[in-house]
Amino acid sequence: MKTARRNILYGLFLAAVLALGSVGTAAAAPTRAGETISNTATLTYEVGGVNQTPDDPIASNAAVFVVDRLVKPVVTADTGTVTGNNGTTQYLNFKVANHGNDRVDTTGTEETTKFVLTVAEGTLGFTPSVTYEYFNGTDWVAFTSGEVFSIPAAENLATDYLQVRIAGIFGVGANDERATYHLVATVVDEGGTNKLETTTASDTENVIAIDESGSYEGDDAADSVHSASSTFVLQSASLSISKTQIITAGGYGTEGTSYYLPGAIVEYTITLTNSGSTTADSVEVNDVIPDYTTYVSDSLEATASSAAQFIAAAGTDPAKIRVTYASIPGKTGEVSTVRTIKFKVEID
Amino acid sequence: MNRIISSFLLLALVALPGLVAAEVEISSQALIEVEVVNEKGEKEIQQIQATKVLPGTELLFVNSCLNSGEKAADDVAIHNPVPEHMTYVGGSAYGKGTIITFSVDGGQNFASPEKLTVKDAEGKESPAEAKDYTHIRWLLKKLAPGEQGEVGFRARLN
Numbered sequence: 001m002k003t004a005r006r007n008i009l010y011g012l013f014l015a016a017v018l019a020l021g022s023v024g025t026a027a028a029a030p031t032r033a034g035e036t037i038s039n040t041a042t043l044t045y046e047v048g049g050v051n052q053t054p055d056d057p058i059a060s061n062a063a064v065f066v067v068d069r070l071v072k073p074v075v076t077a078d079t080g081t082v083t084g085n086n087g088t089t090q091y092l093n094f095k096v097a098n099h100g101n102d103r104v105d106t107t108g109t110e111e112t113t114k115f116v117l118t119v120a121e122g123t124l125g126f127t128p129s130v131t132y133e134y135f136n137g138t139d140w141v142a143f144t145s146g147e148v149f150s151i152p153a154a155e156n157l158a159t160d161y162l163q164v165r166i167a168g169i170f171g172v173g174a175n176d177e178r179a180t181y182h183l184v185a186t187v188v189d190e191g192g193t194n195k196l197e198t199t200t201a202s203d204t205e206n207v208i209a210i211d212e213s214g215s216y217e218g219d220d221a222a223d224s225v226h227s228a229s230s231t232f233v234l235q236s237a238s239l240s241i242s243k244t245q246i247i248t249a250g251g252y253g254t255e256g257t258s259y260y261l262p263g264a265i266v267e268y269t270i271t272l273t274n275s276g277s278t279t280a281d282s283v284e285v286n287d288v289i290p291d292y293t294t295y296v297s298d299s300l301e302a303t304a305s306s307a308a309q310f311i312a313a314a315g316t317d318p319a320k321i322r323v324t325y326a327s328i329p330g331k332t333g334e335v336s337t338v339r340t341i342k343f344k345v346e347i348d
Numbered sequence: 349m350n351r352i353i354s355s356f357l358l359l360a361l362v363a364l365p366g367l368v369a370a371e372v373e374i375s376s377q378a379l380i381e382v383e384v385v386n387e388k389g390e391k392e393i394q395q396i397q398a399t400k401v402l403p404g405t406e407l408l409f410v411n412s413c414l415n416s417g418e419k420a421a422d423d424v425a426i427h428n429p430v431p432e433h434m435t436y437v438g439g440s441a442y443g444k445g446t447i448i449t450f451s452v453d454g455g456q457n458f459a460s461p462e463k464l465t466v467k468d469a470e471g472k473e474s475p476a477e478a479k480d481y482t483h484i485r486w487l488l489k490k491l492a493p494g495e496q497g498e499v500g501f502r503a504r505l506n
Binding site for chain 2: 028030031035037038039040041042043044045046047048049052057058059060061062063064065066067068070101210
């Protein structure tokens with residue numbers, strides 16, 4: 001574990017807190033550690049209709065106790081799933097907070113709690129290139145998994161936290177593949193090396209670490225560890241192409257049957273399907289006119305295309321049709337986007 | 349002579365409360381409940397004096413009063429502010445034979461829960477909740493000589 005950064009980060013965290021100070025509504029923090037709580041009851045009474053405590057009521061002894069030191073790591077994922085396309089950078093956002101009560105006291109004494117922040121891989125259907133960053137109030141700053149942070153207890157549970165994010169650059173992969181990451185905060189001792197041992201609530205001597213169970217495997221309640229997870233979802237275009245043919249005129253026998261004779265007109269249908277989530281841009285379809293056939297003039301149809309043209313043979317290049325689409329949108333819900341191209345040839 | 353007798357009676361009247369005073373004392377305890385294993389190996393809840401307490405812990409505050417005098421004490425009123433940094437646990441106040449009322453204004457006025465109201469920042473009035481209580485008052489009609497009374501309540505450390 002690295003410890004060199006921690007003192008710097010303490011200041012940076014406060015800066016982050018200040019930067020976020022106006023956001024959200026106040027949520028009361030637990031009573032400060034070391035605070036003395038005192039209870040005194042008072043009593044008045046009469047005898048024979050005469051007040052026996054005319055000046056001051058009778059006061060009981062003061063029942064006194066001290067507020068114990070509580071450390072409570074809380075990691076929350078702001079983003080459940082984050083979708084993105086190939087080549088884009090996406091972010092899984094987390095908040096890390098100390099909902100304990102060991103914040104800096106009124107005398108300025110600094111009692112901070114050290115958290116080790118670890119990023120753990122969950123199920124990886126694809127592998128984005130990831131880096132880790134925290135917000136210092138001004139900028140996002142890189143850190144490495146396993147680094148030690150000093151995170152004082154929150155004064156306002158709604159606004160006092162450290163913002164952390166996992167940046168992922170998406171590579172090539174199948175549509176809807178997922179990559180899950182866990183952010184794990186472990187409470188460690190002042191030295192920043194040993195996990196703080198959790199003690200029972202009736203322990204009156206030691207610091208008590210209390211936390212909920214988290215998303216990371218093995219993160220149980222009250223184990224000085226808390227975690228949350230978030231998932232990248234890769235979105236990509238998924239194009240497929242198919243082609244069919246049919247005789248539309250001049251065939252032998254019943255029109256539309258499979259007798260292909262010279263002079264017959266054959267219509268080809270090319271079907272383009274985008275079953276991915278993302279729009280496919282600059283799609284170009286080329287199809288060579290088959291040997292021993294001749295393109296039927298003006299027979300090319302291509303719905304929603306940006307250009308569709310027949311290109312005559314030139315030199316060694318055979319005749320062909322070319323259709324371009326500026327874009328083919330991704331599926332809508334579970335319904336894929338389909339584009340159809342039709343053209344006709346006459347058998348020589 | 350009459351003047352001397354009158355003066356004596358006056359002095360006696362002034363001193364009367366002291367002369368006939370029931371000696372009523374009150375003591376307070378702050379307790380937490382912990383689970384312990386008894387000699388039979390069974391788990392049981394034990395109340396112990398609170399010394400160090402974690403936020404979120406519920407405490408039991410017990411006030412005991414004793415009339416060690418020779419006269420009955422009438423209209424014994426016990427006041428207990430909900431301690432700072434603590435929130436009263438609704439329905440937890442107890443005291444056999446007492447009338448229990450609460451205050452939401454720092455102990456200036458007391459009423460039964462259903463009659464208590466609070467105002468929000470806009471001045472809108474709504475029924476008070478347990479978290480709004482600032483003080484608790486127990487009223488005991490009579491505490492006989494030698495009699496002991498106990499009242500208490502629970503509150504959670506914020």
